[in-house]
Amino acid sequence: xxxxxxxxxxxxxRERLGAGWSSNTTAYVDGEKPKVSGYPGMRxxxxxxxxxxxxxxxxxxxxxxxxxxxxxxxxxxIVNQTFANRYLPATNAIGHLVSIESGPNARRYTIVGVVAxxxxxxxxxxxxxxAYFPYTQVPNILSMTVELRTxxxxxxxxxEVRRTxxxxxxxxxxxxxxxxxxxxSESISGDRLFARLAxxxxxxxxxxxATGLYGTxxxxxxxxxxxxxxxxxxxxxxxxxxxxxxxxxxxxxxxGSVVGLPAAYGVGQLLKASLFGLEPGDPLTLxxxxxxxxxxxxxxxxxxxxxxxxxxxxxxxxxx
Numbered sequence: 001x002x003x004x005x006x007x008x009x010x011x012x013x014r015e016r017l018g019a020g021w022s023s024n025t026t027a028y029v030d031g032e033k034p035k036v037s038g039y040p041g042m043r044x045x046x047x048x049x050x051x052x053x054x055x056x057x058x059x060x061x062x063x064x065x066x067x068x069x070x071x072x073x074x075x076x077x078i079v080n081q082t083f084a085n086r087y088l089p090a091t092n093a094i095g096h097l098v099s100i101e102s103g104p105n106a107r108r109y110t111i112v113g114v115v116a117x118x119x120x121x122x123x124x125x126x127x128x129x130x131a132y133f134p135y136t137q138v139p140n141i142l143s144m145t146v147e148l149r150t151x152x153x154x155x156x157x158x159x160e161v162r163r164t165x166x167x168x169x170x171x172x173x174x175x176x177x178x179x180x181x182x183x184x185s186e187s188i189s190g191d192r193l194f195a196r197l198a199x200x201x202x203x204x205x206x207x208x209x210a211t212g213l214y215g216t217x218x219x220x221x222x223x224x225x226x227x228x229x230x231x232x233x234x235x236x237x238x239x240x241x242x243x244x245x246x247x248x249x250x251x252x253x254x255x256g257s258v259v260g261l262p263a264a265y266g267v268g269q270l271l272k273a274s275l276f277g278l279e280p281g282d283p284l285t286l287x288x289x290x291x292x293x294x295x296x297x298x299x300x301x302x303x304x305x306x307x308x309x310x311x312x313x314x315x316x317x318x319x320x
Contacts, residue, residue, distance in 0.1 A: 004160055006151045011065075012048035012144040014135060015120075017055065018184035022121050027087060027129060028099035028106065034087045042083060043120060043128050044100065046135035046144075052078070052115055054149045055180075062094050062113030069134040076134065078113035083129035098131055100138075109133060122187035147180075154179045206296055213300035217249055221308045228308050238309040245308050249301035250294075257290055264289070 001010040015021050027034060027042035034040040051057075052064045060081060069076055077098050084093040097108040109131075117127045135141050150157050158177060165174055185192075221228075228241055268280025278285065 001146060001148055001161065001164060004157070004164060006157055007148055008151055009050050009054045009149045011051045011054045011147050012135060013051065013147055014046035014138075014141055014144055016145045016147075016183065017120060017180060018122060018187050020121050020187060025100050026102070027083070027131075028102055029087045030097050031099065031106075031108065033102070036086060040087070041129070042098075042131050044131040044133060045120075046138045046141050047132050048135055048144075051132060052113075054147050055118070056149075057118050058116040060114045060116060061092070062111070064113060065132065065134050069136060071136045073137075075107055075109040075137045076112045077109035078115055078132045079111055080115050080117050080127075080130040082117055082127045083131060084114050086129055100133075107137075109137070119184070123184055124188070206292075209293070210296050210300040213249060213252070213297060214304065217245065217301050217304040218307075220248070221245060221304045224308070242305050242309040245305035246298070246301055249297050249305075253294055253297040257293070261286065261290075 001007055015023060022043050023045065024041055024043050027040050047065055049065050049067045049069070052059050062078065065076075065078065079093060079098065088096055093111050093114050096111050098111060099106040099108050101107070115132075117130075119125060120128075120130065135144060148154070148157070148161070161177070162174060165172065232238075232241065264286070265281055272280050
């Protein structure tokens with residue numbers, strides 16, 4: 001795969017990022033269970049050479065998994081920043097030993113690199129201690145996934161990748177090839193559906209608010225036609241009448257905002273688990289909602305207000 005035109009880097013991995021699957025075990029550092037509060041666990045994956053380069057995970061200390069990390073070479077591992085901070089605080093993690101199992105016969109892997117934290121199973125997960133082992137040094141690996149970093153549109157390389165794979169293993173089918181972006185998008189598909197439903201009902205609420213405001217103001221203006229005629233006969237200008245009607249709608253908007261903001265904040269707290277990258281009390285979101293409702297209020301009330309300011313005083317008085 002690496003020699004194909006347009007392929008910048010290639011590697012393999014046991015658990016595909018964003019697929020929702022993970023391997024978890026107790027972390028044994030330098031042969032002992034770490035003395036930390038809570039469960040001393042770690043998430044781990046078996047990967048191939050250039051893993052960090054393919055996924056562009058920044059390397060903070062040491063090196064990446066290399067081609068020289070074979071089954072016969074010294075067992076090695078790279079860990080993330082959270083692992084180093086939790087189990088090896090105030091010390092250089094390079095050179096320490098990590099085991100997947102306990103006991104004197106457990107295989108110990110030397111830490112040769114520390115990488116930045118990154119997402120693993122889904123985009124909303126909390127950062128956890130993570131260890132990456134060379135797949136050649138981990139027993140009982142049943143399947144691997146090929147990961148490619150391309151120089152252009154990833155799916156454009158798929159036909160050439162298929163031909164190459166058929167040349168390597170004619171009887172092996174490619175299972176669900178997709179980009180890493182699409183893989184992570186699948187992990188929030190439920191959230192996307194929830195967001196679309198919320199947008200739909202929010203839009204429906206906007207239509208109902210605008211319709212209700214327009215109907216209420218139109219009715220009130222019709223009831224006040226004689227009053228408006230008298231005001232204009234006594235010298236009131238169109239702009240004054242326009243502002244008089246608009247002012248009433250803005251007063252309704254202010255009352256609704258005062259009542260609605262605490263309610264919106266409270267409902268947001270209930271939906272906090274469904275939000276990603278956004279807090280329930282996000283000031284920009286609340287400000288945007290208020291400005292949006294203000295614009296809807298002005299738009300819904302402008303036509304009745306405009307109609308009221310155009311009332312002919314003689315016709316209004318005759319109606320009286």
